[in-house]
Amino acid sequence: MDPLRENAIYNERFVKVICVGAGASGILLAYRLKRSFNNYSLTIYDKNPEISGTWFENRYPGCACDVPSHNYTYSFEPKPDFSSVYAGSKEIKGYFQEFVAKYDLQQFIKTSHLVTETKWSEEKGQWEVRVEDVLTGKVIHDWCHILIHATGYLNKPAWPKIPGIEKYKGTKLHSADYDESISLEGKDVLLIGAGSSAVQILPAIQPIVKRAKIFIRSPVWVLPDISSESGKYSLEQIEKFVKDPRAVLELRQNNERTMNSIFTMYMKDTILQEQCKNLLTTTTKKLLQDEEMERHLIPDFAVGCKRVIPSGYKYLTTLKKENIDVVYSGVTSFTEDGCISDDGQSHKGDVIICATGFNTSYVPSYPVLADGRNLQEEWRESIMGYMGVGISEFPNTLTFLGPYTPVSNGPTLIAIEAQADYICSFIDRYQTEPSMHSFRPKRAACEDFKAHVASAMERLVWTDRCRNSHNNHAVGGRVPTTWPGSTLHYLEAVREPRVEDWEFGYRGNRFAWLGDGVSQTEWDPTSDLGYYIRDADDGKSDSRRARTLAIARTGTQPARPLHRQPKLTIAEEKPKVATHEIPVNGVSAKADKVNGTLVNGLHNS
Template sequence: MDPVREEAIYHARHVKIICVGAGASGLCLAYKLKRSFRSYALTIYDKNPSVGGTWYENRYPGCACDVPSHNYVYSFEPKADFTSVYAGSTEIQEYFQGFVRKYELEQHLKLSHAVEGATWNEEKGIWEVGIKSLTTGKIVEDWCHILIHACGYLNKPAWPKVSGLDEYGGIKVHSADYDTSINLSDRNVVIVGAGSSAVQILPAIQPIVKSVTIFIRSPSWVLPDISTEAGQISTKQMEEFIREPEVLLRLRQENERTMNSIFSLYIKDSKLQQQCRALLESEMGKIINSQELEEKLIPKFDVGCKRVIPSGFKFLRTLKENNVKAVYSAVKSFTPSGVLSEDGNEYAADVIICATGFDTSYIPRYPILKPKGRNLQTEWVESITGYMGVGVSEFPNTFTLLGPYTPVSNGPTLIAIEAQVDYICAFIDRFQTEPSIHSIEPKKDACDDFKAYVETVMDKTVWTGDCRNSHNNHKIRGRVPTTWPGSTLHYLEAMREPRWDDWEFKYTGNRFSWMGNGISQTEWDPTADLAYYIRQNDSGPWDSRWKRTMELNKSGSMPPRQLHRQAKLAVE
């Protein structure tokens, strides 16, 4: 009797996957699965009516990316027709919409659907997921073998935690859920916050409002502006990028090399930290031109303790405009007509814009339940037990994208997303081609060791300094910072090959059943070369991590550089 194909080694069983979130992470997952897998079903649920995640939700005046536009793309999917060096949110969302169309990913999307909860069924080895349609109100029940949380970390607006928030009688809006129909012309506006969003909002609205009062609780390090002329990408440049993709590739590579050359800036007392601090203190001082205001606007903490803001000199200049008033304190409370400062002064406003960032606690919006009453929501209140940005301690068959300990502040985020998707796909591949696997989860002791390692390394970095940053959920200290304890290149090398021994595999039946009936996949491919391993020279993969890394990073292809230095940061 002839052998049965389904019994060949590594036969791929059908795997059902649910992804929560249709932002950059979820769309990358959909693309990678389509590129490399067969016999799978993917559904991506997103509460928004369109893709883009953060870039759909953030549409406040002046909203733009703080990474050069041509590098805020997937590594394999350039965009030649960006109109500015720092693209606006609408243009970035259009990039992701175009990505969906190009690769025909619409079939996987369930938009305007909010996940209400997920429960692990140990007996069946599946996640049971409840979803609410935001258009009909109907509750939908779904299930999957693999559940992936691609919700990101900038998806829960953090309102000011002060009294009277609901007493204010005017227009109140959060920068992360901005209402573009609000008319600010000739209005008195209050901006609460002075971080990345506020730095973009203030210069954008100052020319049209009657007055604007901005509350600056703590300063930020800001970088010089790109001039208006240099900030816009000319039609001629755009046409060149379209006509000659190699020119755009060289620009992207050079931008990336610069970003990847400065990680030691984030190490306390490093030479780059000293150089950058001296440069920014000097340049910011020239703009501020007041010793009293320098004390209020130039941080005392290290550069990079919280995110450094590009093109921030326009913000500093705008603070000097006649219709702008800066209040160097937190908001004490809201009142029916405005806000109170900490010294008891009231500031009336027609519109209050709360540019107060996000809840970056990583606590899920919805319950993620395991037998014996375990809920990830409550467990992560006590301690974040994420594994390398992708795993959740002792929760089976579930992964995160842009989860805790992702390099979100020290490099190009989309590159980290790609590494995470590749890593998760390795687990999906193994789950699919070893049909006896019931479940996979990170071991508790591995997660504990990883967190202890992170804590040790973080003591040497600026992220444990005296500033409120998103990695500490906007507190000064209080928890181990949840960014990656190294550079983006460090992360890529750490994530290149899964450490299988950090993971617990549970099987049903014989763990070697994947070996099948002794027939290879090659023998089931009528077009395959049955002598593929016979060759003239050794072109096989390198057997050491050292040689594999040298090949990947093209060692020897670039002129030698001075390590851990960046000429652009030296004071002239």
């Protein structure tokens, strides 16, 4: 009797996957599974009525991404017709919607479905998932073999922890849950916060409000507007990108090369850190020309401790507008008609906008229960994640953009792609090893990883004197929950999973995957049964270093100075300044050149 196909080595058993969240991560998972896998089901639940996560929820005035638009895409899916150097939230949402439509991914997504509880059954080797249909109130009881958390970390508004907010009788808005139906025209607005959102909001509302008062508790480092003075791409530029894919590719690659050349700026006391601090201090003073503003608006902490904000000079100039008042303090309490600042002064306003960011505690918004434990409770006490993708000792569950993902110093979407590869490798292993019951990160591995992060962070700027999202907006406290290295460092770290850091459980013989001795190749009638016979050695290298350099296309670029960025150089002697037209991110913009060196063109691009 002939053998059965299902008894071949690495036969793919049915695997059921549930993903929570239909933002950039969940959408990519759907694409990767559809592209490469068979014999699976995937359901993506999202609480919102539309997909795209952060870019559906963030819609405040002026909302845009602070990564150049052509680089805020999946690496393999460019969008040549972006309208602006920095894309707005609606255009980014449109990109993800087009991606879902192009690859027919809507079949996997259930919007307006809120996950309310997830619970692991050790006996069944399954997750039980409770879901509520937001529109009907109906409760759905689902299950899966593998549970993926793709809820991101920028989705829970952080309202200021200040007494009396319920007393305020005017209109309260939050940048992370903005109500676009509220008109600000002719209103007196109190804007609380001075981070990334506030920097975008203030210039957007200034022309329409009667007055706006912004409360700046601590400053941020901002970059020049060289990339955004022109703002929109011209029709000619867009047409060129559409007709010439090579031009878009070159732009994207050059932007990434620049972003990936400056990681040592995020290390304390390096030459790049000092050069960048000196550059931004000099150019900010040149713009402000006001000693009091300089004292309050130029930070004393390291560049990068808080996320550096591109195109921030428009914000700084807006602070000097006639209908803008600046209060250099925080807010201590709210009143019926406004708020009280740290100095005891009362401030009135028709509308309060809290641009106070997100709750970045990473605590899930729904219970994650396993072995008598609740991840919500554990992560409130102490985060024990694994390299952005794993949860200590929690079985058959993985995360996108979990704690210790590189979200501070490079393009987030490429990190998401690396995590998708990692997650799919575990789904693949589970599917092709029929006796595997569970997999989970070992506690000892997670403890060692966290200890390493704590040690490495002492050398990095995120432990300097500033409030940032990686400390959950506190100075000090928990170990910063960003990756302790560059984006390229992260890509290399997660490219080949360390299986020794994981515990695998089996029901039955762990070698059942060997089957009856017949290969997958023999079951493919069109395969070459002599595929390994070659006339040259074209196989991949046996060393990790050589494999890494091959992926990085070593030898294809001109040699560059290591850990230096010419754009950060400032001549020591007072130079002669001349103005030149320089193409930046595909936009022709004026910039000052000092002794041939660009001095105000540093961007995240």
